[in-house]
Amino acid sequence: MKLWCLTRAPYVALDGKGAELNGARYAPPGYPVVSLASEAGLAVLVALRYQPRDLVGIPDDFVLGWTEVNTVPERVPDPDEDTIRAFVGEWLETKRSLICAIRSRVLPEADVIYLNPRHPDAGAIAPLITRPFNFAECLHRPPMLDSFSKG
Template sequence: MRLWRLVRQPFLALDGSGAELSGARWTSPGRPVVHFASEAALAVLIVLRYLPRDLQGIDQDYLLGWTQTEEEPEEIPFTPDPVEKRARGDDWLSSNRSLLACVPSAVLPEASLILMNPRHPQAGSIAPLSVRPFSFEQCLDLPPLPD
């Protein structure tokens, strides 16, 4: 399975420190977790959701990254309740029962987020990301359609 991330250069490490600081939709603050997307386009869409609409002044050090794994993610059942959602994610992390978990994306529910527990004994089996530079300005600067 290929796992995708769109990150800025300083946040390339697969250590879960970003989610540990502020928490995330499926986990509470204080719990490291690495978020991957099931598709490259979903990784881009997730980041784009949080950027200013005019893209003025955005950082220019984004990298689109991917890694491969044979590990199968555990499915965490969906719940619309945000408190229960975090409880389910926190339980998964605390149990240490699997390296990866799969949850539906809030941005595009037809696709999945893959959560990785960086404290799981098999976390070292996930190779560092292969990356390429990514520019929102180039990606979204389309020529006009012909008449």
């Protein structure tokens, strides 16, 4: 399974340190967890939610990266956010599987994938293969759109 991440270059390690210090959307502080996406487009959309709407001041060191895992993610039940958080906390604590899949709220056809870096198999995951990513280039307005808005 190919997993995607859009992050700043200094934070490409799959160690979950940021989430350990600050928590993640569904994970409690104090637990390392790596947030990935099942699709490259979802990784971009999720990261875009945290950028300024006018794209001014966005750092220029973003990279889009991917890695592969040979396991099927454990599916997280998602009747509500409290259930998801409780499940993820218990999943991280027990280390019963390497990855779990949470239906994305941004793009419900795709999944947010959490990787537990404390799972015994986490050390076998290859580092991210990355390429530079620029929000301004990705979201540029094609010139033809100007002619549509005048018509």
